[in-house]
Amino acid sequence: MNPSSESIPKPLLATGQGQTLYPLLQQLNESQWWSADKLVTAQLQQFKKLIVYATSHSKFYRQHLAGIDVTSLDLESLHNIPILTRAQLQRNNEIIDCDPLPEAHGRVTESMTSGSTGFPVKFRTTALTSTVWNAINMREQLWHDREFDKVSASIRWRGDAIGLPPNGVEFEDWGLPASLFRKSGRGYFLNSSADIPAQISWLQKLQPSYLMTHPSNLRALMAQLRSDETTLQGLLEVRTVGESINDELQVDVAEQFNAKLVDLYSSEELGYMAIQCPVQTHYHVQSESVLLEVLREDGSACERNEPGRIVVTSLRNYATPLIRYEIGDYGELAEPCSCGRGLPVLKTIHGRVRNMLRHPDGSTRWPNFGFREFMQVAPLRQFQIVQHSLDEIELKVVVDQRLTEEQEARIKDILKENLGHPFAVKLSYHAALPRSASGKFEDFVSMLSN
Ligand SMILES: [Zn+2]
Structure with missing residues (x-):
């Protein structure tokens, strides 16, 4: 039992x-x-x-x-x-x-990775694979004890014109597999190509209890809400998918929304590989x-x-x-999880090799940036860090107002401290930072990995 x-x-x-x-x-x-x-x-x-x-x-x-x-x-x-x-x-x-x-x-269903x-x-996948993936999806819902009668909203990338603002798409329930087991609340979808102010108006109108989105989109939403000195009411949980996250985001979501952050590790061709433990922040491999x-x-x-x-x-x-x-x-x-499940624990997902920082001494690591500290210095809408050579780093930012010299210097210092080396940091201003063809966004990209 x-x-x-x-x-x-x-x-x-x-x-x-x-x-x-x-x-x-x-x-x-x-x-x-x-x-x-x-x-x-x-x-x-x-x-x-x-x-x-x-x-x-x-x-x-x-x-x-x-x-x-x-x-x-x-x-x-x-x-x-x-x-x-x-x-x-x-x-x-x-x-x-x-x-x-x-x-x-x-x-059999034929698909193509983006x-x-x-x-x-x-x-190709089969009816059997989709049944297994649906069962794991439902397991994830049950592990996290979701309240199925609440409103659920999703802001995700897709490469077409479906789900554009101001309305997105409305569904009468949460869809498969949850709707097979529980009478669920309404579900909504918005294409993440919508700009951040349009996403915020949409979310403020719907007041979802559950939000699913990509980590980079979530960060952009949080930055805008902070600078508008407003928030989202009634959010219980944010679920992230498609890009790697770090511990900072977990803390920020708790602070800014008083909500839980739950991350999923999946891919189009392999389905759900690991889902977050119900009582810990690490993942359990879906063995x-x-x-x-x-x-x-x-x-x-x-x-x-x-x-x-x-x-x-x-x-x-x-x-x-x-x-x-x-x-x-x-x-x-x-190590095995304190929850008692035998499913292996995946502690961290670091992203790809091109997301790895290389120090001049040749050592490599997945970097921390100090994003939370940046935000205390100046409201950045979006940022991306690019390593151009062993000692040169570019910090690309999207801001409403150009930073003062003092703010620039402060942010560069914070970055150097978090990267663990006094790199030559150049700061550049951009109107927007584009995503990859698959809609993914990378906080850190190294030009040394190719
Ligand atoms: Zn566990």
Whole structure:
């Protein structure tokens, strides 16, 4: 008997998707309390099945994994299985899919990543993968004990003209999967291409209890609200997605909105990889859907609290198998969680290698900037830090009013102190700081990583 077996709501309808999801949600409710060893054993079984299927039904994997014996696969021998890079996935995009698929995996959907690196890839998913992803989405809602009758709003990027201001799009409920289990409140969507004042008017009109958005958009909203000396009433929680966050943002959201910040780690091609623990600020890897490894440059596994590259296997997707796929992010695993769940703890997600600062002595780190301290000196609408060379840093800012010399000097000092080295800092003024093709925004970009 686990502590939360009573908490899974019954589906509202006697037939349909809710009935398909319900048994899976019950399973997830059990497996989250399994020991780490039991979870790994179950994952390795799934992993072997996937490899066997992929090597017999995908032209790419037949070659890529030729000679790999999975009969005695364990965590150690996992490292003999080659990593799949994004470039390899792209080059082999036409021959990687499995054909045919097990009938039970259901209907196939074809998608394309929006390509934050500028190289979109095609991938397919099945009805089974979408059921698993929906179940994890619902698990996340239940972990965070959301009040489903409240209003929920989302401001997210999309590359088209849907959801523009002043109205955005209105939905009669929160949508799938929540609406299958609970009578939910109204849902609203606004395209994040809307300018910040338009976003604020929209939010102030709707007064949502829940807001989902990208961290960079959230920061811009918070800066504008602060400079307008106003706030958002009634916000219970802000959920962030799509970019990495740091501890500062957590503290700021609590201070400015008296609300909780909850972050999600997901990608278009792998679904939910890790969701935030209900009682801690770190993440739990979604081991029932993915096998997530953190590796050193030489391919060996990192110790706990040692940053390394994140490599993920999607255990349930046979349509476009992603086996030890290097997603491009860096992260750190940590000690088991005090909540008692056996799902591994992912302490931090650092973003990409181009988000890493390099000091003149060659050492690297994911930088802190002192954003909160900047804001005490002057109201910055938006900022971005670019490392041009080993000793040159550019701080790009968007402001309503040019800073005084004293403010500029103060902000440069704060930045140098937080970066941990007396870099030559140049400050430049911009009307706006654009996003990447996929709508992502990076606070820190290094030109040294290429
Ligand atoms: Zn936990």
